Amino acid sequence: MICSSWSEYGVAQILLHELLVLDNIGKANMSCALVSEAGISSQYEIKWPHWTGFLLSLSSDALDKEKYKGSLNQGVEAQEVPVEGMQETFSTEIDSRPRGNETFVPLGEKIYAIGGPDDGANLSVRIFDKLTGTWRVPVVMGAKPSPCMSHSATLQNQDRISIEKTDSSPDDKIWFLEVDTPFVREQKMIVGTEVVVWKKGVKGDDPKPIVISGPSGVGKGTLISQLMKEFPSTFGFSVSHTTRAPREKEKDGVHYHFTEMSTMEKDIKDGKFLEFASVHGNLYGTSVTAVNAVKDAGKRCILDIDVQGARLVRASPLDAVFIFVCPPSFEELEKRLRDRKTETEEQIQKRLRNARVELEEGKSPGLFDHMLVNDDLKTCYETLKKILGLNGNTDSPTYPSRLYLDSPPINGGAPMQTGLSMFAIDTFTENLLNIKEPQKPAC
Ligand SMILES: Nc1ncnc2c1ncn2[C@@H]1O[C@H](COP(=O)(O)OP(=O)(O)OP(=O)(O)O)[C@@H](O)[C@H]1O
Ligand SMILES: Nc1nc2c(ncn2[C@@H]2O[C@H](COP(=O)(O)O)[C@@H](O)[C@H]2O)c(=O)[nH]1
Numbered sequence: 001m002i003c004s005s006w007s008e009y010g011v012a013q014i015l016l017h018e019l020l021v022l023d024n025i026g027k028a029n030m031s032c033a034l035v036s037e038a039g040i041s042s043q044y045e046i047k048w049p050h051w052t053g054f055l056l057s058l059s060s061d062a063l064d065k066e067k068y069k070g071s072l073n074q075g076v077e078a079q080e081v082p083v084e085g086m087q088e089t090f091s092t093e094i095d096s097r098p099r100g101n102e103t104f105v106p107l108g109e110k111i112y113a114i115g116g117p118d119d120g121a122n123l124s125v126r127i128f129d130k131l132t133g134t135w136r137v138p139v140v141m142g143a144k145p146s147p148c149m150s151h152s153a154t155l156q157n158q159d160r161i162s163i164e165k166t167d168s169s170p171d172d173k174i175w176f177l178e179v180d181t182p183f184v185r186e187q188k189m190i191v192g193t194e195v196v197v198w199k200k201g202v203k204g205d206d207p208k209p210i211v212i213s214g215p216s217g218v219g220k221g222t223l224i225s226q227l228m229k230e231f232p233s234t235f236g237f238s239v240s241h242t243t244r245a246p247r248e249k250e251k252d253g254v255h256y257h258f259t260e261m262s263t264m265e266k267d268i269k270d271g272k273f274l275e276f277a278s279v280h281g282n283l284y285g286t287s288v289t290a291v292n293a294v295k296d297a298g299k300r301c302i303l304d305i306d307v308q309g310a311r312l313v314r315a316s317p318l319d320a321v322f323i324f325v326c327p328p329s330f331e332e333l334e335k336r337l338r339d340r341k342t343e344t345e346e347q348i349q350k351r352l353r354n355a356r357v358e359l360e361e362g363k364s365p366g367l368f369d370h371m372l373v374n375d376d377l378k379t380c381y382e383t384l385k386k387i388l389g390l391n392g393n394t395d396s397p398t399y400p401s402r403l404y405l406d407s408p409p410i411n412g413g414a415p416m417q418t419g420l421s422m423f424a425i426d427t428f429t430e431n432l433l434n435i436k437e438p439q440k441p442a443c
Contacts, residue, residue, distance in 0.1 A: 214326060
């Protein structure tokens with residue numbers, strides 16, 4: 001497999017990985033359709049059971065088509081296209097007047113037109129490029145707001161537009177259209193065209209869930225245990241499912257839900273997982289129930305998942321803080337894995353091979369919000385606390401009241417019930433982004 005960029009590689013990883021899982025689980029969980037192929041570029045439509053799919057663009061080389069041909073041809077379903085704007089429409093005609101209930105929001109060299117030609121229309125999106133004088137229909141990701149008679153639109157933080165639907169119920173009133181967030185920028189690079197993402201707005205004070213990733217043995221579990229011990233009422237651990245055998249001191253339902261492959265495959269098919277991945281030869285996954293259980297207990301959810309999982313969560317409706325933990329050096333990582341004495345030599349070798357890939361993937365633009373180097377444990381833990389806004393040692397940190405973005409319900413549940421709320425439009429985490437790391441990490 002030849003990839004010309006890490007971003008492309010990451011996408012290929014997801015696709016190929018999912019095709020492999022797809023093969024394993026009987027091709028029922030996800031369909032993957034070859035949508036178009038032109039020159040070196042191929043586009044694939046991915047459909048998920050519990051959230052809207054998206055369009056990926058890969059170089060032909062990135063995919064060993066012969067090997068995966070069968071999988072690719074599986075599950076092509078013409079109906080239920082979850083991504084709009086696969087084809088761009090262009091017009092050289094410059095019409096600066098809004099149509100119907102459209103509102104215009106200028107941003108740089110572009111004007112975002114939101115709304116439709118008629119009152120009570122869908123909130124569709126088109127973008128006017130002032131430089132070329134053309135209209136463009138973007139790829140639209142996320143579940144769209146229902147039609148409305150009228151709305152107002154305001155630019156927020158130069159990267160998203162807030163939309164207030166004037167004739168809608170309170171729980172359907174505020175929406176956000178992401179137009180230039182890191183995720184949108186990454187998707188634009190992948191897809192090669194304009195991308196916008198709809199998110200639903202909800203009033204609330206819930207802090208974002210935390211995704212912690214990094215190579216095996218780097219110390220994720222150690223850091224999370226410390227956090228849970230010091231702040232037991234603040235944080236709750238998302239207990240993953242895994243097909244791996246329990247280690248000596250691991251308890252079912254506490255460290256993992258240890259599961260048979262066939263049971264997990266069925267649950268995946270039934271759409272019970274927010275994400276799942278094949279890691280070091282076993283299947284691991286975060287169930288929607290695991291995340292909701294933490295939310296229902298009134299706690300902030302922590303997910304300890306691998307980079308593939310982080311990528312999938314990043315593309316899912318769950319808006320989280322993404323933290324990548326690196327070792328101070330590869331030698332130290334190997335030492336920690338060996339000293340832990342939980343894996344066989346063969347398993348250690350496999351984990352170390354995968355670590356090299358994960359350390360590279362951790363650098364993918366737009367994937368992680370924070371990088372932590374776990375050299376001295378105490379220092380690393382203090383930095384983690386700073387990132388999470390835990391400057392005092394109280395177990396009830398206060399978060400500024402914010403307007404969150406909520407996302408379409410997973411599995412059809414009500415958005416707030418899923419606990420998957422969430423993107424603050426103030427700068428709670430943004431002003432913590434510049435934490436300097438003293439060491440030179442292995443990543
Ligand atoms: N900063 C540190 N310095 C030295 N040893 C550490 C440090 N952090 C963690 N360790 C040790 O390294 C080993 C691996 O840590 P841990 O099990 O937390 O890693 P992990 O990232 O959760 O691994 P996995 O992904 O396999 O679950 C443990 O024995 C732990 O005590
Ligand atoms: N994608 C997911 N990765 C997960 C999940 N739970 C754990 N993990 C990752 O697996 C490796 C190995 O864990 P170990 O307990 O066998 O050492 C580690 O990197 C975890 O972060 C999950 O639900 N999804």
